[in-house]
Amino acid sequence: MDIKVDDLTGSKVAELVGEHLQGMTMHSPPESIHALNLDALRKPEITFWSAWEEDDLVGCGALKELDAEHGEIKSMRTSSLHLRKGVAKRLLQHIIEEAKRRGYRRLSLETGSMEAFEPAKRLYASFGFQYCKPFSDYIEDPNSVFMTKEL
Template structure:
């Protein structure tokens, strides 16, 4: 069955389970003080849009856009379950995020990811993101890698 991606509420049991899996993965790679998770409740705030990837009824991935201002958005909570990795799901979700950001007139997308995520780095770099110094209010940390991308609105 083809994987579908759509905007959905994160306040669903299967999405909560997916986010718990994501948090477990991240906490295995970075110390807790270097993990900047949005909770499911924060993901449901009006400034955040969440995309859910499904294979049939099974939730297999997610990603979110958090708006910080009229010009800056942040890519958050990007994750694909291991059994579905390598199928372009993360790339597709990132494309959805970027498309909405551009349509809304955001000028810059930023993100923070961990220092142990080369597969994520590859997705961001192939999508035109460039490494940069700390973004937003994130501290400079050896456990973090920061990216930014100027959008067409800029």
């Protein structure tokens, strides 16, 4: 699997980000959706990666710098055609390694509280993420859970 920084201009990446947003809309009320669209992912504080197997886009993920010591995982998504192949695990490993390389002391994330998000929560927990209170600009929301990991 080849994981590379992506400029978010390719049609396959746009489709996968669209799939991600659609999935969030299916499982979360509008006020609880914190997924970013293409324009929001292009902000300078966000690094976006795409994961490829030859010409197939298999997944994506992003790292948002909250401050010099704290990063947030955003836009983790495995293509629906490549589920259960270890894509999310590899992307998460990559993002954690990058966060450590940058000198972050903490890595956090927000995800949904509904059943559809259970696989994601299990993955994060398997990497040592623990449930926490809202961070950054998030507020308590019964449709969200927050997780964090000391690096």
